[in-house]
Amino acid sequence: MAAVLLLRCGARGGRRALRECETLCSRQCLKTSHKLYSAVYDPNEKTFEKLLIANRGEIACRVIKTCKKMGIKTVAIHSDVDANAVHVKMADEAVCVGPAPTSKSYLNMDAIMEVIKKTRAQAVHPGYGFLSENKEFARRLAAEGVTFIGPDTHAIQAMGDKIESKLLAKNAKVNTIPGFDGVVKDADEAVRIAREIGYPVMIKASAGGGGKGMRIAWDDEETREGFRFSSQEAASSFGDDRLLIEKFIDNPRHIEIQVLADKHGNALWLNERECSIQRRNQKVVEEAPSTFLDPETRRAMGEQAVALAKAVKYSSAGTVEFLVDSSKNFYFLEMNTRLQVEHPVTECITGLDLVQEMIRVAKGYPLRHKQADIPINGWAVECRVYAEDPYKSFGLPSIGKLSQYQEPLHVPSVRVDSGIEQGSDISIYYDPMISKLITYGSNRAEALRRMEEALDNYVIRGVTHNISLLREVIIHPRFVQGDISTKFLPEVYPDGFKGHQLTDRERRELLATAASLYVAEQLRSQRFLGTPRIPIAKSKRSSWELSVHLGDGIYPVAVSKDGSSFSVEVDGMKLNVTGEWNLASPLLSITIDGTQRTIQRLSRDASGKTSIQFLGTVVSEGQEICVIEAMKMQNSMIAAKTGKVKAVHCKAGDTVGEGDLLVELE
Secondary structure, three states: OOEEEEEEEEOOOOOOOOOOOOOOOOOOOOOOOOHHHOOOOOOOOOOOOEEEEOOOHHHHHHHHHHHHHOOOEEEEEEEHHHOOOHHHHHOOEEEEEEOOOHHHOOOOHHHHHHHHHHHOOOEEEOOOOOOOOOHHHHHHHHHOOOEEOOOOHHHHHHHHOHHHHHHHHHHOOOOEOOEOOOOOOOHHHHHHHHHHHOOOEEEEEOOOOOOOOEEEEOOHHHHHHHHHHHHHHHHHHHOOOOEEEEEOOOOOEEEEEEEEEOOOOOEEEEEEEEEEEEEOOEEEEEEEOOOOOOHHHHHHHHHHHHHHHHHOOOOEEEEEEEEEOOOOOEEEEEEEOOOOOOHHHHHHHHOOOHHHHHHHHHHOOOOOOOHHHOOOOOEEEEEEEEOEEOOOOOOEEOOEEOOEEEOOOOOOOEEEEEOOOOOOEEOOOOOOEEEEEEEEEOOHHHHHHHHHHHHHOOEEEOOOOOHHHHHHHHHOHHHHOOOOOOOHHHHHOOOOOOOOOOOHHHHHHHHHHHHHHHHHHHHHHOEEOOEEOOOOOOOOOOEEEEEEEEOOEEEEEEEEEEOOEEEEEEOOEEEEEEEOOOOOOOEEEEEEOOEEEEEEEEEEOOOOOEEEEEOOEEEEEOOEEEEEEEOOEEEEEEOOOOOOEEEEOOOOOOOOOOOOOOEEEO
8 A cells, every 4th residue: 555645735825134245135145246335334434423323123233233234223113012032132222112012113203302312413314214204303303403314395395295296296307197286185076087087087186105005097986985095194194185187097017216416516327226016006027127227218217317307306215106107208297305115226236335325414515426427337136025915815914923034144145124033023013024135146146046046045934925916926928028017917917916827847746745755754753863763673665656636636756765765656657855864954955857946844633734835826734643564565644634633453563455444634
């Protein structure tokens, strides 16, 4: 009788510091950069003695790293639940500003201002989100003589209001989306305006952002409904229910231009970032440069972005976002007056440290570079790794404690911006981002290959995460070809994300891998500290016959062992599986017929069920419930599901026949 190995093919799938180097990218990341862009930190260029970071998580850690390199002492703020957070440990000082809810801590201006006075911080970097684009916070800092690392209140006000920013953009000769320039008063006026513009239209909050307060309307009825829902959402999210209506650009790309300006009238555009892979109007994967732009379009977008920055006397790092249609017509969307989440990809291809540049500009130094000096060196890709379930609307938040966490920093040209470590909690109070995973290559194909490898080597336990979705996106033929738009996810996965769909070859590889891992575990269980558990019982067994249940199929698999290699026969084809089989490691590097794969041994529960991750697919091995001896070979039987043993109808030494009832489960 053959042993039965049950597999369930599902769709779900100590912290190391980032290497010190002259720039935030790894040395490999900048190996092609010109010497000019090595982001040297001049100790004689004085900026601030002490800087407070009014933020948390990865962006707080990111700012602290640059401050340390610039010789600036740092102050972290935190809520009570963040008392042991990584950014708190990294900073020179840390002060609690309130309980967990953001309104009582990270948005608590009074408490933060008190900390600034107490610690005598000379400057504040707001990061992104929270108070980063709050003109009142910037005004209060200025009143106290504290430097805000960002633009002045005029620019924040002008660009923070979508109606005002659109009018300013028009006056600066920036391409804008056709639409109504004023505030829409009511649903009837919304319908009238929509008809004049022509359907479809976008209804969105004037003070909005992050996809909130936005609705697409294709007819009068949807316009009335969209007006009602958008105004309500805008009021609750931003305290401002004003709406505007503009032409909806169907199937666009979302491409943004990074700008950098000083207080002396100088402004640069630092090339573009492609941000079209989104869910619920929030970015998931970004890259720089874009596969879509030619040099002429890039220059035109850059020049318009700089024109807008100069029009509002902008000084700091900022981002001008555009929608780009299939004919490369581009239209101003909005300007973010802060550091963007996805800024690392720009740093990788230019060699500039944007946080350093923001601090220099805030101190009053002029920019060190000219437009002609700004390069595009290689390609960078960023994946936003979230504690989310990608099988629910492409990502609904997951909470929990990171029981095991290992960043893939051993993969060449990888950068990980994170603010967590093993043991950290992903709570309900804050954004569920785990990290930003960035890979760099001399070209796009190399950057994507490294991203695939990095995702396979990223160990995250304790929370559900979106690595399976990220991996599928970057290997999808449409993405690889650059055929993307903001509708990529709903078009590619119209019925929702289902995980990796195995090809016949991958199915055979999975069966062979699972069978080899199973045999390796069985052999290990027979040994203790390198010697057999029963020394006198010398086992000469070198082959196994297994029946593998995968999905709805049952597959006979024959395994033979030769040293550290296994020869596995599946579907009449032989596959050679080799590896070190270090079952104590969460990562197993194996080679299947010359193809290297990294699998993860996710868990083994009390029932003996083991889960492994293969190409983003999670596989569970059933628990062995008894052993059958047939043809002088011991063969394992495996439980088809988790359950309690109700009765055992045989005992050691009994002879059993085909069809005999051996074990009952309940």
